[in-house]
Amino acid sequence: MLNRREFVKSIGAMAASATALGAFATAQAQARGGAHVVVVGGGYGGATAAKYLRMWSNGAVRVTLVERERSFVSCPISNLVVAGVRQLDDITLSYDNLRSKWGVEIVTGEVVAIDVARRQMQLADGTTLNYDRAVLSPGIDFLPELIEGLAGNEELLPHAWKAGPQTALLRRQLEAMEPGGVFAIHIPGVPYRCPPGPYERACVAAHYLKTHKPGSKLILLDTNPDIQSKKGLFMTAFNELYSDVIEYRPSSTLRRVDAQARRLELEFDTLEADVVNVIPPMRAGRIVDQLGVPLVNDRWVDVEWLSLEVKGAPNVHVLGDALFPAPAMPKSGHMANQHAKVAAAAILNLLAGREPNPTPVVMNTCYSFVDDGSAMHVASVHQYDVEKQTFLAVEGSGGVSTAASHLEGQYALVWAKNVWADMLA
Amino acid sequence: MKTTMAAAILCLLGAAGIAQAQDPDLARNLAATCANCHGTNGHSAGGMDSLAGEAPDRMMRKLMEFRSGERPATIMHQIAKGYTEDQLRLIAEFFAKQ
Numbered sequence: 001m002l003n004r005r006e007f008v009k010s011i012g013a014m015a016a017s018a019t020a021l022g023a024f025a026t027a028q029a030q031a032r033g034g035a036h037v038v039v040v041g042g043g044y045g046g047a048t049a050a051k052y053l054r055m056w057s058n059g060a061v062r063v064t065l066v067e068r069e070r071s072f073v074s075c076p077i078s079n080l081v082v083a084g085v086r087q088l089d090d091i092t093l094s095y096d097n098l099r100s101k102w103g104v105e106i107v108t109g110e111v112v113a114i115d116v117a118r119r120q121m122q123l124a125d126g127t128t129l130n131y132d133r134a135v136l137s138p139g140i141d142f143l144p145e146l147i148e149g150l151a152g153n154e155e156l157l158p159h160a161w162k163a164g165p166q167t168a169l170l171r172r173q174l175e176a177m178e179p180g181g182v183f184a185i186h187i188p189g190v191p192y193r194c195p196p197g198p199y200e201r202a203c204v205a206a207h208y209l210k211t212h213k214p215g216s217k218l219i220l221l222d223t224n225p226d227i228q229s230k231k232g233l234f235m236t237a238f239n240e241l242y243s244d245v246i247e248y249r250p251s252s253t254l255r256r257v258d259a260q261a262r263r264l265e266l267e268f269d270t271l272e273a274d275v276v277n278v279i280p281p282m283r284a285g286r287i288v289d290q291l292g293v294p295l296v297n298d299r300w301v302d303v304e305w306l307s308l309e310v311k312g313a314p315n316v317h318v319l320g321d322a323l324f325p326a327p328a329m330p331k332s333g334h335m336a337n338q339h340a341k342v343a344a345a346a347i348l349n350l351l352a353g354r355e356p357n358p359t360p361v362v363m364n365t366c367y368s369f370v371d372d373g374s375a376m377h378v379a380s381v382h383q384y385d386v387e388k389q390t391f392l393a394v395e396g397s398g399g400v401s402t403a404a405s406h407l408e409g410q411y412a413l414v415w416a417k418n419v420w421a422d423m424l425a
Numbered sequence: 426m427k428t429t430m431a432a433a434i435l436c437l438l439g440a441a442g443i444a445q446a447q448d449p450d451l452a453r454n455l456a457a458t459c460a461n462c463h464g465t466n467g468h469s470a471g472g473m474d475s476l477a478g479e480a481p482d483r484m485m486r487k488l489m490e491f492r493s494g495e496r497p498a499t500i501m502h503q504i505a506k507g508y509t510e511d512q513l514r515l516i517a518e519f520f521a522k523q
């Protein structure tokens with residue numbers, strides 16, 4: 001047997017291939033009895049992190065994934081469920097492969113407390129978990145109290161901005177609406193999860209109304225002064241496909257709702273609708289309050305971008321929607337998956353006593369459907385900038401589709417299939 | 426003149442520094458940014474071209490054609506422009522070994 005020093009020397013002598021260093025990390029983790037990483041949240045960020053930590057450590061790092069839900073329900077493609085083009089089953093996936101194929105320990109439960117100094121977490125059922133490093137990808141929580149009358153009324157005024165029962169509820173309400181009815185969607189101010197998502201929802205819902213509920217109207221109330229993503233493409237869809245259905249009203253801040261009457265009070269206007277989808281203002285998932293660090297704008301977590309380690313909370317890495325983003329970095333599932341890979345690589349380096357990769361890259365794509373089969377995209381690539389210590393979008397790269405197309409509608413579904421496999425299969 | 430020289434030397438040193446500090450798993454990490462669409466380690470889950478096992482020169486040629494606009498694309502022309510040629514080569518070499 002080699003002792004650790006000889007082992008390090010002999011490794012150093014080898015060609016610095018990825019495999020050799022992988023083996024080195026493995027040996028180190030084993031030397032310390034197998035490092036343990038606890039991942040909180042099995043969504044786009046957390047599930048990807050759990051799988052990649054196991055895969056890239058060749059199983060040497062123990063990974064526990066704590067998720068409050070029994071199965072994963074995808075927000076991407078959920079607008080097609082709202083429109084009746086897909087079923088909830090089509091966007092629901094199991095965590096079984098993470099357990100059986102990748103050896104991730106899955107705990108169904110809710111993390112309620114984190115002791116950063118002791119590297120310990122507490123679950124709602126009283127279980128305690130110790131970790132060497134923690135990854136939190138808790139997504140978003142809503143701030144309904146910012147709109148008078150909204151809190152506690154998410155059955156009457158569904159958000160459908162976390163996929164699952166809420167998605168099915170909004171679908172049922174739309175199906176039950178009489179032809180000639182009014183469907184209102186309210187968009188919160190930026191930053192919110194999935195910048196193009198509300199406009200996609202408006203398009204696919206308008207397509208449903210047009211084909212199944214003739215004479216109906218869709219009023220899109222946007223807190224923001226303008227369309228927040230793929231503006232030209234969405235304008236084209238609104239004007240060319242749905243000019244008789246969609247009425248887009250920018251700078252429409254929702255002040256107050258009467259949930260029973262489905263009445264919406266804006267700054268200068270009041271309207272009533274038959275089905276109301278209020279997407280509330282949002283913040284990082286509340287578990288991040290346990291870290292005891294100040295949040296940016298009281299809502300989002302600030303991290304070191306090379307490792308996604310939280311500023312002021314050592315050994316805790318935060319991913320996905322919960323982050324205060326780098327410039328031009330959207331809150332998307334695609335991006336959360338990319339964060340997870342940067343964090344997984346950094347955590348394995350750190351556990352092996354090395355610095356994180358100094359030159360990480362992340363990229364984003366969001367496809368949006370405009371009807372039951374055509375889609376368009378926005379894409380960007382972000383390289384780490386040493387001087388600014390953040391990711392910056394590469395000039396001249398990325399962009400949007402020239403027009404929505406059936407081909408991209410196919411690619412959007414293929415994207416979903418592949419990203420789901422990348423995190424869960 | 427003096428400052429330019431100093432800057433040039435700094436640049437060289439900087440570049441060398443970066444080359445030395447290159448992460449041993451850089452190719453793996455870069456290639457993982459493609460997996461969302463082309464599958465984990467380039468093994469597609471269906472509907473998209475697998476990148477695993479493709480000869481690196483062949484893939485490099487395609488990527489450079491995406492960059493120049495010669496190769497028709499819905500999205501790859503925009504993605505390929507976000508990576509340096511060196512990064513694309515590392516990615517191509519990584520996928521070839523999968």
Ligand SMILES: Cc1cc2nc3c(=O)[nH]c(=O)nc-3n(C[C@H](O)[C@H](O)[C@H](O)COP(=O)(O)OP(=O)(O)OC[C@H]3O[C@@H](n4cnc5c(N)ncnc54)[C@H](O)[C@@H]3O)c2cc1C
Pocket residue numbers: 040041042043044045046066067068069074075076077078079109110111112137138139140160161162163193194197285287319320321322331332333334335336365366367368
């Ligand atoms: C309608 C809609 C359409 C969208 N379309 C797209 C798209 O086409 N492409 C795209 O890239 N993105 C899209 N998005 C955005 C995408 O869904 C999010 O950006 C993504 O889910 C963020 O990943 P995350 O890991 O941060 O959070 P999530 O995926 O929400 O995962 C968080 C998980 O953590 C769990 N959790 C939270 N707190 C705890 C706790 N204390 N204990 C245990 N578990 C906990 C939650 O149950 C949840 O499963 C869309 C979103 C919506 C709403």
